[in-house]
Amino acid sequence: MGNYADFLAMVSTEFHKYLMENEMFAKKIPANALVIFQIGGENDFNKWHKETSLRNREAEQPVVYVYVKKWREHSSLEEINMEEVVA
Numbered sequence: 001m002g003n004y005a006d007f008l009a010m011v012s013t014e015f016h017k018y019l020m021e022n023e024m025f026a027k028k029i030p031a032n033a034l035v036i037f038q039i040g041g042e043n044d045f046n047k048w049h050k051e052t053s054l055r056n057r058e059a060e061q062p063v064v065y066v067y068v069k070k071w072r073e074h075s076s077l078e079e080i081n082m083e084e085v086v087a
Contacts, residue, residue: 006047011037015066036040039068 007013029035036053038046054068057063 004045007045008037008049011039011068029064032058033064034058035061036063037068038065040070051061 012035014034034053034057036050038050054063070071
């Protein structure tokens with residue numbers, strides 16, 4: 001995995017979608033928590049994200065590890081429209 005920042009943005013977005021669908025899970029996360037993702041099978045990313053996150057942690061900031069075990073097999077998009085732009 002080359003671009004960890006892009007991957008992190010995608011994981012963060014999917015995590016927020018998950019939290020919107022699972023409010024009880026969301027309530028377990030303390031205010032101002034530092035969320036560190038650990039993705040199954042992505043050891044290099046996991047190390048990078050943990051080290052980077054902890055290095056930038058605020059004093060006394062709570063830390064929550066989110067272990068992603070399984071991904072959906074399909075996109076969460078249900079319907080889209082697309083328009084081709086001709087230059």
